[in-house]
Amino acid sequence: MLKRIHHVGVVVPNLEEGLRFWRDCLGLEFKKSATIADQGVRAALLDAGGSEIELLEPLSPDNGVGKFLARRGGGLHHVCFESDAVSADIEEARIKGIQLIDQKPRKGLAGMICFLHPKATRGVLVEYAEPIEE
Amino acid sequence: MLKRIHHVGVVVPNLEEGLRFWRDCLGLEFKKSATIADQGVRAALLDAGGSEIELLEPLSPDNGVGKFLARRGGGLHHVCFESDAVSADIEEARIKGIQLIDQKPRKGLAGMICFLHPKATRGVLVEYAEPIEE
Numbered sequence: 001m002l003k004r005i006h007h008v009g010v011v012v013p014n015l016e017e018g019l020r021f022w023r024d025c026l027g028l029e030f031k032k033s034a035t036i037a038d039q040g041v042r043a044a045l046l047d048a049g050g051s052e053i054e055l056l057e058p059l060s061p062d063n064g065v066g067k068f069l070a071r072r073g074g075g076l077h078h079v080c081f082e083s084d085a086v087s088a089d090i091e092e093a094r095i096k097g098i099q100l101i102d103q104k105p106r107k108g109l110a111g112m113i114c115f116l117h118p119k120a121t122r123g124v125l126v127e128y129a130e131p132i133e134e
Numbered sequence: 135m136l137k138r139i140h141h142v143g144v145v146v147p148n149l150e151e152g153l154r155f156w157r158d159c160l161g162l163e164f165k166k167s168a169t170i171a172d173q174g175v176r177a178a179l180l181d182a183g184g185s186e187i188e189l190l191e192p193l194s195p196d197n198g199v200g201k202f203l204a205r206r207g208g209g210l211h212h213v214c215f216e217s218d219a220v221s222a223d224i225e226e227a228r229i230k231g232i233q234l235i236d237q238k239p240r241k242g243l244a245g246m247i248c249f250l251h252p253k254a255t256r257g258v259l260v261e262y263a264e265p266i267e268e
Contacts, residue, residue, distance in 0.1 A: 002160060004183025005139055008213050010258055021255055025230045026136060026215070048215065049138025051185060075257035076210035079142050081160070081182065096159045121155055123209035124144055 002089065006082040006110055006129050007045070007052035011065055011074045015042050018055040022046050028053060036109060041065050043109055054080075054109070078125035080110060086130040090114050105130070136223065140216040140244055140263050141179070141186035145199055145208045149176050152189040156180050162187060170243060175199050177243055188214075188243070212259035214244060220264040224248050239264070 012018030015033065023030050028046035035042050040063035044055040056077060058066035068077055083089045086105045094100060099117035106113060110129035118125045146152030149167065157164050162180040169176050174197035178189040190211060192200035202211055217223045220239045227250060228234060236248035244263035252259045 002162065002182065005142065005185040005187075008139065008142060012256055018256070021232075025227065025232055026260070028136065048136065051139040053139075053213075073257050075252075076142075076213065076259075079187075079210065093159065098155075098159055118209075122146060122152070123207050125210075126160070 001085070002081040002083055002128070004082050005051045006080040006127075006131075007054045008076065009054045009056055009078040009080065009125075009127070011056050011058070011068050011072070011077045013057065013069060013074055015044055015055055015057040018057070019044060019046075022053055022055060034109065035059070039063070039065075039108070045109070078115070078127050080113075080127035080129050083128045083130050086112050086114055086128045089128050107132075135219070136215040136217055136262070138216050139185045140214040140261075140265075141188045142210065143188045143190055143212040143214065143259075143261070145190050145192070145202050145206070145211045147191065147203060147208055149178055149189055149191040152191070153178060153180075156187055156189060168243065169193070173197070173199075173242070179243070212249070212261050214247075214261035214263050217262045217264050220246050220248055220262045223262050241266075 022028050028048050031045040031047050033044040040059045042057045046053045056065050060066050099120040101117050102114035111131040113129045116126040156162050165179040165181050167178040174193045176191045180187045190199050194200050233251035233254040235251050239246040239248050245265040247263045250260040
């Protein structure tokens with residue numbers, strides 16, 4: 001079951017410049033940043049009252065985030081819902097005929113994650129995430 | 135001060151079709167829908183654990199939401215942060231040099247609202263909202 005908006009993903013050309021707006025101008029609290037090599041991004045998480053803003057800077061113009069940046073110049077990229085059981089939720093999505101990008105959960109910045117296909121959702125990239133205790 | 139993500143706005147070609155995905159497939163709880171004539175949209179709100187998904191169907195191809203739909207076919211449109219004092223927060227944004235769409239708060243679906251200009255934010259339309267007791 002989907003519990004809440006876990007985070008909203010925003011593509012930025014440059015993480016430091018993104019932080020100047022989201023952290024310094026809007027005043028959202030910086031939580032952490034990381035390079036996620038296998039997704040080809042540098043990411044930063046900012047707190048927004050329990051949900052997060054996830055800034056994403058592509059490491060390459062060839063991956064999904066890099067292509068999004070080239071096409072749109074950055075902007076709102078995806079919305080992630082916290083799930084209490086991501087395996088069960090994607091199985092339910094599959095039964096309901098929703099096209100998936102990930103056929104099974106994989107490890108991401110927000111825990112065990114999977115992405116639904118934006119074709120299934122009229123252009124919105126939706127992520128499910130089940131946080132993992134660290 | 136910005137307290138949390140109040141809602142994420144999603145443009146859809148048709149509200150009923152949008153509800154079939156967000157309510158019936160994802161299982162988000164429908165809260166209310168309304169026609170907001172002066173903004174030229176039909177809107178529906180769905181609960182997502184305290185935050186909301188706001189579906190927006192344009193009533194005209196000529197307004198901002200209508201043009202977004204024509205350009206992109208729908209998708210993530212804006213992110214709204216709850217403010218405890220929207221007048222003070224937009225004054226602070228102005229002092230920080232952030233370009234605004236609304237120079238002062240106006241009444242919207244989420245309370246007293248204002249939009250920052252996406253030019254200020256690298257392509258993300260950001261809304262502030264101070265809920266009003268009804």
